[in-house]
Amino acid sequence: MSENHIEPVHIEIGDDILAVRRHLHQYPELGFKEFETTKYLRGLLTDHGIEVLDTDLKTGLVAEIKGEHPGPRVAVRADIDGLPIVEATGSPYTSKNEGVMMGCGHDVHASGLLAAAYWLANHRDRIHGSVVILFQPSEETSEGAQYVIRVGALGKIDAIIGTHNNPDYKPGQIAVGETPMMAGCVRFHVTFNADGTHGAYPEAGTGPIEALSSSILSLQTIVSRNIAPFRPVVLSVTEIHGGDVWNVVPAHAGFTGTVRYFYEDDGKLVKRRFREVVESTAAAYGITADIDYDTVAGPLVSDKHLAQVVAKDVPGYADLQPIHPSMGGEDFYNYTTLAPMVFSFIGSNGEPGHHNLHSPEFVALDGAIEPTAEFYVNAALRVADELGQ
Known part of the structure; x- marks a missing residue:
């Protein structure tokens, strides 16, 4: 296990990222139909000088941020699809696509990954190797990850990092470790x-x-x-x-x-x-x-060694919590056929009586975006350092 000290990265979420989260929440699209979402994210990445790779993906996209030092290719993934649910949150930025809702908080994942990508693009001197940014389509159908793999969109990667918001935890809390997380x-x-x-x-x-x-x-x-x-x-x-x-x-x-x-x-x-x-x-x-x-999908269990080193860093930027396993499934498991993976839960609500994922009244708080972005960046830097030893 590497003993190298990596200064924890803290990311301040500005109005630009909050606006992205609201846009994604207001205009959700179902799996394999995320055409406008893909176009929107592609434009934001390109405007920020981040290279979007040419792949055979019809929806979703892959970008790459190359560092200034040699090292591995580490992928980080966020899902971008919504659910066929009529939203009933009463939010001021409720869905404008009738019958479709970001009922699983993928807008938090995507805006958090975008914030992470912005930070990484501005700090290439901190990157050993490169970070591959994956905005994955159609997680809710359980077919998106297999599709990404089938068309070879990621190429060769050395590790992959993912996360999912969890309303049973509060914003600022992160659960990551070596025990089973999702069924x-x-x-x-x-x-x-x-x-x-x-x-x-x-x-x-x-x-x-x-x-x-x-x-x-x-x-x-x-x-x-x-x-x-x-x-x-x-x-x-x-x-x-x-x-x-x-x-x-x-x-x-x-x-x-x-x-x-x-x-x-x-x-x-x-x-x-x-x-x-x-x-x-x-x-x-x-x-x-x-x-x-x-x-x-098989049971979602992080690579033991990588989970240990990533979890060790979490207290530097968030509140490390024990894993409370979820009976929900996650197609992120499929990426284990490509490389070892690390997965986490990010707290997104934690209020008494909160509504759970896939509920018409589910609410993921804005406070979940910052720790999501910080997990992506800190985990990517740590995993790259570990694999480069």
Whole structure:
């Protein structure tokens, strides 16, 4: 572990960055449709003399700030998409794009990264190597990170740094460390295939409704009877589909939902038991089942060594807090296929009775922008120093 002393960076957030945050909040765009957002951010970076790289991204962008000293390429990422939510905050800068809201605080992430980029561009003498600035599209669909990777937008990087605001912490508080932060996320869909029939003559068919109902109830025992109570796992069925007419037993019925877990062995166990329960239940009713079981993201856990050195610096510019794991998923996990990563939670509210992420009434306070920017810069400098040893 490097013992080099790096003077903590403090960034004052001015009216220009606050104006950016408000603009992004007022004009949110859904995933893979962030065309105006991308154009807006590109213009701000270019006006500040920051090179925007030529990539195959349709939305989102990558820029690079080259330092005055040799060293690694360290990427820092902010997501830029909104959610299909009608905002109900009553904010003076509420969304003007009806039905779309920055309901997860990505406007804080993006404005914080922009402030960090401005600082880095003005202090290239502090950079060893280069800092790659990624404004990522479509995090909310859980497909944006994979898209960035698939088109090769980042090139070769040596590490990547990300963060997410967390309203359970107050502005000025940062949680970073080596323990799991966000859950692995699975999206599943099951379709039962049977022989439909008239509702008055059920014996003439093999309806799927009973198999569907039995499976949903049995799936709930996977967590309660297979997972230790000290290992958090969630299995939720969130949609049910079957039938269109009151007097017809349908030929097909199905359900959709999600699994969340923090440890890979738990994820593997749930996947195995899920298939066993559904397939055996279908067989018991004399029908078949099609199962789509897609891992959207694995558990989000920072690189142990890099998390330790980054966390050690935090008290120099913010209030270091313990990690309170979230069952929410984060597609940032996918970047671990490219390089080691460090992730943090940045406090964005902390007031009693605050509304959580994805609520129509969710509010991320402006005070979260400064620590977001400072985390990006301080973590990038520290990681570059560590990798350069």
